[in-house]
Amino acid sequence: MNIREAIKARHSVRQYKDMPIAEDAKEKLEEMIRQCNEEGSLHMQLICDDPECFDTFLAHYGKFKNANHYIAIVGPKDLTDLEEKSGYYGEKVVLYAQQLGLNTCWVAGTYRKGKCKATLSTGEKIVCVISIGYGETDGVKHRSKSLNKICQVPEEDMPAWFRNGVVAALMAPTAINQQKFRITLEGDKAVITAGKGPMTKIDLGIVKYNFEAASGHKCK
Numbered sequence: 001m002n003i004r005e006a007i008k009a010r011h012s013v014r015q016y017k018d019m020p021i022a023e024d025a026k027e028k029l030e031e032m033i034r035q036c037n038e039e040g041s042l043h044m045q046l047i048c049d050d051p052e053c054f055d056t057f058l059a060h061y062g063k064f065k066n067a068n069h070y071i072a073i074v075g076p077k078d079l080t081d082l083e084e085k086s087g088y089y090g091e092k093v094v095l096y097a098q099q100l101g102l103n104t105c106w107v108a109g110t111y112r113k114g115k116c117k118a119t120l121s122t123g124e125k126i127v128c129v130i131s132i133g134y135g136e137t138d139g140v141k142h143r144s145k146s147l148n149k150i151c152q153v154p155e156e157d158m159p160a161w162f163r164n165g166v167v168a169a170l171m172a173p174t175a176i177n178q179q180k181f182r183i184t185l186e187g188d189k190a191v192i193t194a195g196k197g198p199m200t201k202i203d204l205g206i207v208k209y210n211f212e213a214a215s216g217h218k219c220k
């Protein structure tokens with residue numbers, strides 16, 4: 001599965017099979033997380049076989065089942081753009097997990113932060129978590145805004161790479177599926193900006209990663 005196929009195949013999955021993550025997949029994920037941490041100055045951690053983090057009324061209400069493995073997104077509180085970097089590198093790991101045959105769900109609200117087993121160094125905080133495992137299903141496509149709702153560039157003027165990026169951005173997960181972002185073209189550069197509201201900066205990082213991975217072009 002290439003990256004564009006992974007972007008298309010990824011949907012939030014909240015119900016998992018009660019089984020461990022295969023050792024080779026775990027090793028590959030750990031290596032990807034290590035690289036992303038180095039590049040993004042983050043401290044993301046894969047935590048396996050811990051049923052407590054998702055053992056809460058909210059998680060059950062949100063239909064989580066067998067969510068025993070997760071990636072804690074942790075980073076220094078004073079890191080510039082901590083939220084955006086969390087989104088960007090978290091999504092890189094999410095799409096890699098998809099390529100490894102795993103399913104995921106970004107979670108900022110419906111988990112027990114106090115029971116999260118992440119190790120925090122001085123000055124660090126948990127931004128959010130991502131549940132991960134073998135899904136009971138592959139999830140479903142989310143309802144999406146139309147292309148011209150998030151991008152003012154007329155479709156006939158869009159270079160092919162740009163259009164690929166915008167389409168992939170609309171497939172990205174966003175908190176409560178809010179899709180509060182805008183994409184424009186400045187010269188030959190795509191510029192993505194976040195709207196106002198809770199978690200829109202995490203969303204921004206996620207959307208930027210999807211855009212870049214599908215278009216092959218860095219954005220601002």
Ligand SMILES: Cc1cc2nc3c(=O)[nH]c(=O)nc-3n(C[C@H](O)[C@H](O)[C@H](O)COP(=O)(O)O)c2cc1C
Nearest residue numbers: 011012062106107108109110142173174175176177
């Ligand atoms: C930053 C962020 C936080 C989220 N928090 C939660 C959450 O607390 N609980 C939950 O069930 N889903 C959560 N989600 C998942 C979104 O509801 C989901 O991504 C969105 O509805 C789009 O659906 P899709 O991921 O299937 O494309 C979150 C997603 C993001 C990006």
